[in-house]
Amino acid sequence: MAQRTEAMMRASRITQLCMLAGVLAGCAEVSVVSNPAAAPESERPVLCVGRAQCDVFWRRAQAWVANNSEYRLQTVTDTIIETQGPMVGRTGLAYRVTRVPDDKDGARIYVLASCSNAFGCTPEPSTAVSAFKLFVVN
Numbered sequence: 766m767a768q769r770t771e772a773m774m775r776a777s778r779i780t781q782l783c784m785l786a787g788v789l790a791g792c793a794e795v796s797v798v799s800n801p802a803a804a805p806e807s808e809r810p811v812l813c814v815g816r817a818q819c820d821v822f823w824r825r826a827q828a829w830v831a832n833n834s835e836y837r838l839q840t841v842t843d844t845i846i847e848t849q850g851p852m853v854g855r856t857g858l859a860y861r862v863t864r865v866p867d868d869k870d871g872a873r874i875y876v877l878a879s880c881s882n883a884f885g886c887t888p889e890p891s892t893a894v895s896a897f898k899l900f901v902v903n
Contacts, residue, residue: 833893856882856885860876860878
């Protein structure tokens with residue numbers, strides 16, 4: 766009987782430790798974002814002039830994010846494109862693209878790429894942002 770009680774207590778401790786580890790892992794979200802110092806050109810917005818060009822750029826932005834993100838599109842409006850994520854521990858990038866209109870029918874389009882893996886993202890956020898910009902303007 767004493768062996769059984771001891772075994773049950775040991776199993777209970779192991780269960781408690783596993784539960785604690787799970788809770789801590791869920792709280793330990795680390796978001797890795799593009800490093801401006803590594804590639805300052807990736808932090809500059811895409812500029813568009815006129816409604817027609819801005820609309821084309823915005824459609825291209827949505828297409829690029831939909832085809833290059835590990836995550837599904839969550840929000841798509843005239844001013845924001847956002848994916849789900851990033852999920853803890855995964856290296857795939859999640860994106861947030863914002864369109865800030867100016868007073869002359871133009872806009873600035875900003876993109877932010879991030880993951881939640883302490884060891885880095887795949888691809889590197891600055892590389893993905895550069896590819897995004899190249900696709901949107903060409």
